[in-house]
Amino acid sequence: MATTDTTTADPRPLPAEPPFVGSEVGRLREVIVHRPGLELLRLTPENMAELLFDDLLWVRRAQEEHDVFSEVLAGAGVKVLELTDLLRETLAVPQARTWIVEQTFDDRVQGPVAAPVLRDLAAAMGDEELAELLVGGLTRRELGERTDEPSSLVLHGSGADSLVLAPLPNHLFTRDTSCWVYDGVAVNAMRMAARARETVNYEAIYRWHPRFAPTTFHHWSAGIAGEASVEGGDVLVLGDGAVLVGMSERTTAQGVERLATRLFDAGVADRIVAVELPRARSFMHLDTVMTMVDERSFIKYAGLGMLPSYTVTPGPGPGGLNITDHEPERMHDALADAMGVTGLRILAAEQDVHAAAREQWDDGCNSLALAPGVVVTYDRNVTSNSYLRESGIEVLEVPGSELGRGRGGPRCMSCPTIREGL
Numbered sequence: 001m002a003t004t005d006t007t008t009a010d011p012r013p014l015p016a017e018p019p020f021v022g023s024e025v026g027r028l029r030e031v032i033v034h035r036p037g038l039e040l041l042r043l044t045p046e047n048m049a050e051l052l053f054d055d056l057l058w059v060r061r062a063q064e065e066h067d068v069f070s071e072v073l074a075g076a077g078v079k080v081l082e083l084t085d086l087l088r089e090t091l092a093v094p095q096a097r098t099w100i101v102e103q104t105f106d107d108r109v110q111g112p113v114a115a116p117v118l119r120d121l122a123a124a125m126g127d128e129e130l131a132e133l134l135v136g137g138l139t140r141r142e143l144g145e146r147t148d149e150p151s152s153l154v155l156h157g158s159g160a161d162s163l164v165l166a167p168l169p170n171h172l173f174t175r176d177t178s179c180w181v182y183d184g185v186a187v188n189a190m191r192m193a194a195r196a197r198e199t200v201n202y203e204a205i206y207r208w209h210p211r212f213a214p215t216t217f218h219h220w221s222a223g224i225a226g227e228a229s230v231e232g233g234d235v236l237v238l239g240d241g242a243v244l245v246g247m248s249e250r251t252t253a254q255g256v257e258r259l260a261t262r263l264f265d266a267g268v269a270d271r272i273v274a275v276e277l278p279r280a281r282s283f284m285h286l287d288t289v290m291t292m293v294d295e296r297s298f299i300k301y302a303g304l305g306m307l308p309s310y311t312v313t314p315g316p317g318p319g320g321l322n323i324t325d326h327e328p329e330r331m332h333d334a335l336a337d338a339m340g341v342t343g344l345r346i347l348a349a350e351q352d353v354h355a356a357a358r359e360q361w362d363d364g365c366n367s368l369a370l371a372p373g374v375v376v377t378y379d380r381n382v383t384s385n386s387y388l389r390e391s392g393i394e395v396l397e398v399p400g401s402e403l404g405r406g407r408g409g410p411r412c413m414s415c416p417t418i419r420e421g422l
Protein backbone atom coordinates (compact mmCIF):
# COMPACT_ATOMS: atom_id res chain seq x y z
CA MET A 1 0.00 0.00 0.00
CA ALA A 2 1.33 3.41 -0.90
CA THR A 3 2.12 5.64 2.03
CA THR A 4 2.01 9.40 2.06
CA ASP A 5 4.73 11.40 3.74
CA THR A 6 2.82 13.80 5.95
CA THR A 7 5.88 15.56 7.39
CA THR A 8 6.37 19.06 6.07
CA ALA A 9 9.82 20.62 5.78
CA ASP A 10 10.39 23.51 8.17
CA PRO A 11 10.82 26.53 5.85
CA ARG A 12 12.81 28.52 8.39
CA PRO A 13 16.58 28.63 7.72
CA LEU A 14 18.79 27.06 10.34
CA PRO A 15 20.09 29.68 12.80
CA ALA A 16 23.65 30.78 12.10
CA GLU A 17 26.21 28.99 14.28
CA PRO A 18 27.70 31.44 16.78
CA PRO A 19 31.32 32.26 16.03
CA PHE A 20 33.70 30.73 18.58
CA VAL A 21 37.45 30.29 18.62
CA GLY A 22 38.34 27.95 21.46
CA SER A 23 42.03 27.44 20.78
CA GLU A 24 44.96 28.04 18.50
CA VAL A 25 45.24 24.53 17.05
CA GLY A 26 41.84 22.84 17.50
CA ARG A 27 40.03 21.86 14.31
CA LEU A 28 39.54 24.95 12.13
CA ARG A 29 35.98 25.09 10.78
CA GLU A 30 35.35 28.60 9.44
CA VAL A 31 37.68 31.38 8.41
CA ILE A 32 37.67 34.79 6.71
CA VAL A 33 40.27 35.33 3.95
CA HIS A 34 40.75 38.01 1.33
CA ARG A 35 41.78 37.31 -2.26
CA PRO A 36 44.04 40.15 -3.41
CA GLY A 37 42.55 42.49 -5.99
CA LEU A 38 42.53 46.09 -7.25
CA GLU A 39 44.02 47.39 -3.99
CA LEU A 40 47.32 45.67 -4.78
CA LEU A 41 47.41 47.16 -8.27
CA ARG A 42 47.57 50.55 -6.55
CA LEU A 43 50.99 49.83 -5.06
CA THR A 44 53.87 51.77 -6.60
CA PRO A 45 57.53 52.08 -5.65
CA GLU A 46 56.64 55.48 -4.18
CA ASN A 47 53.74 54.45 -1.97
CA MET A 48 54.52 50.83 -1.05
CA ALA A 49 56.41 51.60 2.18
CA GLU A 50 53.61 53.87 3.40
CA LEU A 51 51.16 51.07 2.57
CA LEU A 52 53.32 48.62 4.59
CA PHE A 53 54.61 46.52 1.68
CA ASP A 54 58.28 45.80 1.01
CA ASP A 55 57.87 45.18 -2.69
CA LEU A 56 55.37 45.28 -5.52
CA LEU A 57 53.38 42.14 -6.21
CA TRP A 58 52.61 40.48 -9.51
CA VAL A 59 48.93 40.57 -8.70
CA ARG A 60 47.73 37.80 -11.00
CA ARG A 61 50.25 35.40 -9.58
CA ALA A 62 49.36 36.52 -6.05
CA GLN A 63 45.72 35.72 -6.81
CA GLU A 64 46.69 32.26 -8.06
CA GLU A 65 48.71 31.65 -4.92
CA HIS A 66 45.82 32.81 -2.79
CA ASP A 67 43.43 30.53 -4.67
CA VAL A 68 45.67 27.59 -3.75
CA PHE A 69 45.58 28.72 -0.12
CA SER A 70 41.76 28.86 -0.15
CA GLU A 71 41.58 25.47 -1.88
CA VAL A 72 43.81 23.89 0.75
CA LEU A 73 41.56 25.27 3.49
CA ALA A 74 38.36 24.17 1.74
CA GLY A 75 39.92 20.76 1.01
CA ALA A 76 40.46 20.33 4.74
CA GLY A 77 36.76 20.93 5.36
CA VAL A 78 37.09 24.58 6.41
CA LYS A 79 34.30 26.94 5.36
CA VAL A 80 36.05 29.83 3.63
CA LEU A 81 34.37 33.23 3.82
CA GLU A 82 35.71 35.86 1.40
CA LEU A 83 35.98 39.34 2.85
CA THR A 84 34.78 41.09 -0.32
CA ASP A 85 31.66 38.89 -0.40
CA LEU A 86 30.96 39.67 3.24
CA LEU A 87 31.41 43.37 2.58
CA ARG A 88 29.21 43.33 -0.53
CA GLU A 89 26.47 41.48 1.32
CA THR A 90 26.77 43.87 4.26
CA LEU A 91 26.31 46.84 1.92
CA ALA A 92 22.92 45.38 0.95
CA VAL A 93 21.73 46.30 4.45
CA PRO A 94 20.69 49.98 4.17
CA GLN A 95 21.75 50.91 7.72
CA ALA A 96 25.17 49.32 7.19
CA ARG A 97 25.65 51.06 3.86
CA THR A 98 24.84 54.48 5.34
CA TRP A 99 27.17 53.88 8.28
CA ILE A 100 30.11 52.70 6.14
CA VAL A 101 29.75 55.60 3.70
CA GLU A 102 29.64 58.11 6.56
CA GLN A 103 32.68 56.59 8.26
CA THR A 104 34.69 56.35 5.04
CA PHE A 105 34.07 59.78 3.56
CA ASP A 106 34.60 62.38 6.20
CA ASP A 107 34.92 66.17 5.89
CA ARG A 108 38.00 65.94 8.11
CA VAL A 109 39.72 63.54 5.71
CA GLN A 110 38.71 64.46 2.16
CA GLY A 111 37.68 68.04 3.01
CA PRO A 112 34.17 69.57 3.29
CA VAL A 113 33.83 70.04 -0.48
CA ALA A 114 34.95 66.64 -1.79
CA ALA A 115 33.56 64.46 1.03
CA PRO A 116 29.84 65.07 0.30
CA VAL A 117 30.44 64.47 -3.44
CA LEU A 118 32.20 61.19 -2.62
CA ARG A 119 29.37 60.21 -0.27
CA ASP A 120 26.80 60.85 -3.03
CA LEU A 121 28.89 58.90 -5.53
CA ALA A 122 29.21 55.97 -3.13
CA ALA A 123 25.53 56.02 -2.24
CA ALA A 124 24.58 55.72 -5.92
CA MET A 125 26.84 52.69 -6.51
CA GLY A 126 25.73 49.07 -6.54
CA ASP A 127 26.90 46.86 -3.68
CA GLU A 128 29.62 45.15 -5.71
CA GLU A 129 31.06 48.37 -7.10
CA LEU A 130 31.03 50.03 -3.70
CA ALA A 131 32.71 47.04 -2.05
CA GLU A 132 35.48 47.26 -4.65
CA LEU A 133 35.84 51.00 -4.07
CA LEU A 134 36.07 50.59 -0.31
CA VAL A 135 38.93 48.10 -0.62
CA GLY A 136 40.54 49.24 -3.87
CA GLY A 137 40.31 53.00 -3.31
CA LEU A 138 39.68 55.72 -5.90
CA THR A 139 41.94 58.04 -7.88
CA ARG A 140 41.17 61.63 -8.78
CA ARG A 141 40.97 60.62 -12.45
CA GLU A 142 38.43 57.87 -11.67
CA LEU A 143 36.37 60.35 -9.67
CA GLY A 144 36.35 62.72 -12.66
CA GLU A 145 35.17 59.90 -14.94
CA ARG A 146 32.16 59.28 -12.71
CA THR A 147 31.05 62.75 -11.68
CA ASP A 148 31.82 66.43 -12.16
CA GLU A 149 34.85 67.18 -10.07
CA PRO A 150 33.93 69.58 -7.28
CA SER A 151 35.88 72.79 -6.81
CA SER A 152 37.90 71.39 -3.93
CA LEU A 153 41.25 72.78 -2.88
CA VAL A 154 42.17 69.29 -1.65
CA LEU A 155 41.62 67.79 -5.12
CA HIS A 156 42.95 70.82 -6.96
CA GLY A 157 46.29 70.52 -5.21
CA SER A 158 46.72 66.81 -5.97
CA GLY A 159 47.94 65.03 -9.10
CA ALA A 160 45.54 63.61 -11.70
CA ASP A 161 46.20 60.04 -10.57
CA SER A 162 46.54 60.69 -6.87
CA LEU A 163 44.42 58.61 -4.55
CA VAL A 164 41.33 60.40 -3.28
CA LEU A 165 40.47 57.30 -1.27
CA ALA A 166 43.47 55.21 -0.25
CA PRO A 167 43.41 51.47 -1.06
CA LEU A 168 43.55 48.87 1.71
CA PRO A 169 46.15 46.35 0.45
CA ASN A 170 46.63 44.92 3.94
CA HIS A 171 43.09 43.54 3.96
CA LEU A 172 45.00 40.52 2.64
CA PHE A 173 46.07 39.94 6.25
CA THR A 174 42.64 39.26 7.69
CA ARG A 175 44.16 38.06 10.96
CA ASP A 176 45.05 41.46 12.29
CA THR A 177 42.02 43.71 11.99
CA SER A 178 39.68 41.53 13.95
CA CYS A 179 40.37 38.51 16.10
CA TRP A 180 38.02 36.08 17.75
CA VAL A 181 38.96 35.10 21.26
CA TYR A 182 36.66 32.42 22.65
CA ASP A 183 33.07 33.69 22.24
CA GLY A 184 33.85 37.27 21.34
CA VAL A 185 35.61 39.45 18.82
CA ALA A 186 38.09 42.30 19.09
CA VAL A 187 37.64 44.65 16.14
CA ASN A 188 40.95 46.32 16.46
CA ALA A 189 42.09 49.92 16.41
CA MET A 190 45.07 49.54 14.09
CA ARG A 191 48.45 51.03 14.93
CA MET A 192 49.34 52.13 11.40
CA ALA A 193 47.37 54.79 9.53
CA ALA A 194 47.47 52.70 6.34
CA ARG A 195 45.30 50.05 8.03
CA ALA A 196 42.93 52.26 10.05
CA ARG A 197 39.97 52.07 7.64
CA GLU A 198 40.03 48.26 7.56
CA THR A 199 38.37 48.47 10.97
CA VAL A 200 35.30 50.22 9.52
CA ASN A 201 34.65 47.36 7.11
CA TYR A 202 34.92 44.68 9.81
CA GLU A 203 32.85 46.65 12.28
CA ALA A 204 30.02 46.80 9.73
CA ILE A 205 30.33 43.13 8.76
CA TYR A 206 30.04 41.93 12.36
CA ARG A 207 27.16 44.33 13.11
CA TRP A 208 25.03 43.81 10.04
CA HIS A 209 26.04 40.82 7.90
CA PRO A 210 23.46 38.00 8.14
CA ARG A 211 26.23 35.51 9.03
CA PHE A 212 27.04 37.42 12.23
CA ALA A 213 24.20 39.83 13.08
CA PRO A 214 21.71 37.20 14.32
CA THR A 215 24.29 35.56 16.59
CA THR A 216 25.23 36.68 20.08
CA PHE A 217 28.85 37.35 20.94
CA HIS A 218 31.01 39.54 23.14
CA HIS A 219 32.94 42.56 21.91
CA TRP A 220 36.44 42.75 23.36
CA SER A 221 37.24 46.09 21.72
CA ALA A 222 35.81 49.58 21.98
CA GLY A 223 34.99 50.07 18.30
CA ILE A 224 37.06 52.10 15.93
CA ALA A 225 38.10 54.84 18.34
CA GLY A 226 40.75 54.61 21.03
CA GLU A 227 44.48 54.70 21.56
CA ALA A 228 44.82 51.18 22.95
CA SER A 229 45.84 49.07 19.98
CA VAL A 230 45.75 45.32 19.68
CA GLU A 231 46.31 43.47 16.41
CA GLY A 232 45.27 39.88 15.86
CA GLY A 233 48.74 38.76 14.81
CA ASP A 234 49.74 39.33 18.43
CA VAL A 235 46.90 37.31 19.95
CA LEU A 236 47.11 33.53 20.37
CA VAL A 237 44.15 31.73 21.91
CA LEU A 238 45.87 29.04 23.98
CA GLY A 239 42.63 27.36 25.06
CA ASP A 240 40.78 26.74 28.31
CA GLY A 241 40.71 30.42 29.37
CA ALA A 242 44.34 31.23 28.57
CA VAL A 243 45.55 33.79 26.01
CA LEU A 244 49.06 34.72 24.83
CA VAL A 245 49.61 38.29 23.63
CA GLY A 246 52.67 39.90 22.10
CA MET A 247 53.42 43.50 23.07
CA SER A 248 54.94 44.62 19.85
CA GLU A 249 55.30 47.36 17.28
CA ARG A 250 51.51 47.11 16.96
CA THR A 251 50.00 45.98 20.27
CA THR A 252 50.39 48.25 23.29
CA ALA A 253 50.24 47.54 27.01
CA GLN A 254 47.05 49.65 27.12
CA GLY A 255 45.54 47.42 24.45
CA VAL A 256 46.44 44.28 26.41
CA GLU A 257 44.92 45.77 29.59
CA ARG A 258 41.66 46.52 27.86
CA LEU A 259 41.49 43.06 26.31
CA ALA A 260 42.31 41.51 29.69
CA THR A 261 39.68 43.43 31.65
CA ARG A 262 36.97 42.64 29.12
CA LEU A 263 37.84 38.95 28.95
CA PHE A 264 38.09 38.70 32.75
CA ASP A 265 34.87 40.68 33.39
CA ALA A 266 32.99 38.32 31.08
CA GLY A 267 34.52 35.31 32.84
CA VAL A 268 35.72 33.98 29.48
CA ALA A 269 39.45 33.98 30.24
CA ASP A 270 41.37 34.09 33.51
CA ARG A 271 45.01 34.37 32.48
CA ILE A 272 46.94 36.24 29.85
CA VAL A 273 50.64 35.86 29.23
CA ALA A 274 52.03 39.06 27.69
CA VAL A 275 55.44 38.85 26.02
CA GLU A 276 57.65 41.88 25.32
CA LEU A 277 58.74 41.67 21.68
CA PRO A 278 61.50 43.74 20.11
CA ARG A 279 59.92 46.73 18.30
CA ALA A 280 61.00 45.97 14.73
CA ARG A 281 59.29 45.53 11.39
CA SER A 282 60.52 41.98 10.92
CA PHE A 283 58.95 41.08 14.31
CA MET A 284 55.88 43.26 13.85
CA HIS A 285 53.52 40.72 15.41
CA LEU A 286 54.10 37.75 17.67
CA ASP A 287 52.92 35.36 14.95
CA THR A 288 55.81 36.41 12.73
CA VAL A 289 58.21 34.74 15.18
CA MET A 290 56.17 32.12 17.01
CA THR A 291 53.03 30.10 16.27
CA MET A 292 51.46 27.05 17.83
CA VAL A 293 51.48 23.79 15.87
CA ASP A 294 49.98 21.26 18.28
CA GLU A 295 48.67 21.12 21.86
CA ARG A 296 52.05 21.93 23.41
CA SER A 297 54.40 22.76 20.53
CA PHE A 298 55.38 26.09 19.02
CA ILE A 299 57.51 26.82 16.00
CA LYS A 300 59.77 29.64 17.08
CA TYR A 301 62.38 31.78 15.30
CA ALA A 302 65.77 30.72 16.68
CA GLY A 303 66.98 34.33 16.66
CA LEU A 304 64.18 35.49 18.95
CA GLY A 305 65.75 34.21 22.15
CA MET A 306 63.97 34.47 25.47
CA LEU A 307 61.88 37.53 26.29
CA PRO A 308 60.54 39.20 29.43
CA SER A 309 56.94 38.22 30.03
CA TYR A 310 54.08 38.89 32.45
CA THR A 311 51.20 36.76 33.61
CA VAL A 312 48.07 38.86 34.01
CA THR A 313 45.16 37.51 36.05
CA PRO A 314 42.02 39.09 37.56
CA GLY A 315 42.86 41.26 40.57
CA PRO A 316 40.84 42.72 43.43
CA GLY A 317 38.03 45.18 42.67
CA PRO A 318 36.29 45.93 39.38
CA GLY A 319 38.75 45.87 36.49
CA GLY A 320 41.61 45.01 38.86
CA LEU A 321 44.56 43.05 37.53
CA ASN A 322 47.32 41.00 39.15
CA ILE A 323 50.59 41.10 37.26
CA THR A 324 53.44 38.64 37.78
CA ASP A 325 56.78 39.45 36.16
CA HIS A 326 58.93 36.74 34.62
CA GLU A 327 62.60 37.02 33.78
CA PRO A 328 63.36 36.22 30.11
CA GLU A 329 64.58 32.70 30.92
CA ARG A 330 61.14 31.92 32.41
CA MET A 331 59.24 32.74 29.22
CA HIS A 332 58.52 29.14 28.24
CA ASP A 333 57.71 28.10 31.82
CA ALA A 334 55.23 30.97 32.17
CA LEU A 335 53.55 29.83 28.98
CA ALA A 336 53.49 26.17 30.02
CA ASP A 337 51.97 27.14 33.39
CA ALA A 338 49.24 29.16 31.69
CA MET A 339 48.54 26.24 29.36
CA GLY A 340 48.51 23.70 32.16
CA VAL A 341 51.16 21.50 30.54
CA THR A 342 54.35 20.25 32.12
CA GLY A 343 56.64 21.51 29.38
CA LEU A 344 56.50 23.11 25.97
CA ARG A 345 58.04 21.65 22.86
CA ILE A 346 59.82 24.53 21.16
CA LEU A 347 60.63 23.82 17.52
CA ALA A 348 63.41 26.02 16.19
CA ALA A 349 65.06 24.60 13.11
CA GLU A 350 68.83 24.36 13.29
CA GLN A 351 70.30 26.43 10.50
CA ASP A 352 72.90 29.15 10.19
CA VAL A 353 71.84 32.55 11.45
CA HIS A 354 71.52 34.03 7.97
CA ALA A 355 69.29 31.24 6.72
CA ALA A 356 67.17 31.44 9.87
CA ALA A 357 66.74 35.19 9.47
CA ARG A 358 65.76 34.77 5.81
CA GLU A 359 63.13 32.14 6.58
CA GLN A 360 61.74 34.25 9.42
CA TRP A 361 61.51 37.26 7.07
CA ASP A 362 59.60 35.00 4.66
CA ASP A 363 57.18 33.93 7.40
CA GLY A 364 58.69 30.52 8.05
CA CYS A 365 57.30 30.63 11.60
CA ASN A 366 53.86 31.89 10.54
CA SER A 367 52.02 28.59 10.37
CA LEU A 368 48.25 28.21 10.36
CA ALA A 369 47.04 25.12 12.20
CA LEU A 370 44.10 23.26 10.68
CA ALA A 371 44.02 20.75 13.54
CA PRO A 372 46.53 19.66 16.21
CA GLY A 373 49.72 18.74 14.35
CA VAL A 374 48.49 19.81 10.88
CA VAL A 375 49.65 23.19 9.58
CA VAL A 376 49.70 25.31 6.43
CA THR A 377 52.98 27.09 5.60
CA TYR A 378 54.69 28.75 2.64
CA ASP A 379 56.62 26.31 0.43
CA ARG A 380 59.68 28.56 0.24
CA ASN A 381 60.69 27.92 3.85
CA VAL A 382 62.28 24.58 3.07
CA THR A 383 64.33 24.15 6.25
CA SER A 384 61.51 25.11 8.62
CA ASN A 385 59.07 22.84 6.80
CA SER A 386 61.45 19.86 6.81
CA TYR A 387 62.12 20.42 10.48
CA LEU A 388 58.40 20.51 11.27
CA ARG A 389 57.92 17.24 9.38
CA GLU A 390 60.84 15.60 11.20
CA SER A 391 59.11 16.69 14.40
CA GLY A 392 55.97 14.80 13.42
CA ILE A 393 53.93 17.75 12.15
CA GLU A 394 51.94 17.36 8.93
CA VAL A 395 52.80 20.31 6.69
CA LEU A 396 50.58 21.47 3.83
CA GLU A 397 52.61 23.84 1.67
CA VAL A 398 51.18 26.72 -0.33
CA PRO A 399 53.06 29.01 -2.72
CA GLY A 400 53.94 32.41 -1.31
CA SER A 401 56.43 34.06 -3.67
CA GLU A 402 54.14 37.04 -4.26
CA LEU A 403 51.87 36.92 -1.21
CA GLY A 404 54.81 37.08 1.19
CA ARG A 405 55.97 40.47 -0.07
CA GLY A 406 53.63 42.21 2.35
CA ARG A 407 55.33 40.34 5.24
CA GLY A 408 52.56 37.96 6.14
CA GLY A 409 52.09 34.22 5.89
CA PRO A 410 49.22 31.70 6.18
CA ARG A 411 48.32 32.64 9.77
CA CYS A 412 48.29 36.35 8.92
CA MET A 413 46.03 35.68 5.91
CA SER A 414 43.31 33.99 7.94
CA CYS A 415 40.80 35.15 10.53
CA PRO A 416 39.28 32.06 12.17
CA THR A 417 35.64 32.54 13.14
CA ILE A 418 34.99 28.96 14.21
CA ARG A 419 37.73 26.83 15.72
CA GLU A 420 37.23 24.02 18.17
CA GLY A 421 38.77 24.02 21.64
CA LEU A 422 41.28 21.39 22.66
Ligand SMILES: NC(=O)NCCC[C@H](N)C(=O)O
Pocket (backbone or CB within 6 Å): 051, 052, 053, 170, 173, 175, 176, 195, 232, 233, 234, 284, 285, 287, 288, 406, 407, 408, 409, 411, 412
Ligand atom coordinates in the same frame (compact mmCIF):
# COMPACT_ATOMS: atom_id res chain seq x y z
N1 LIG B 1 50.01 39.02 11.59
C1 LIG B 1 50.86 39.55 10.71
O1 LIG B 1 52.06 39.51 10.91
N2 LIG B 1 50.34 40.18 9.67
C2 LIG B 1 51.10 40.69 8.59
C3 LIG B 1 50.81 42.12 8.34
C4 LIG B 1 51.63 42.68 7.23
C5 LIG B 1 51.22 44.08 6.82
N3 LIG B 1 51.89 44.49 5.64
C6 LIG B 1 51.47 45.06 7.92
O2 LIG B 1 52.56 45.63 7.96
O3 LIG B 1 50.60 45.31 8.74
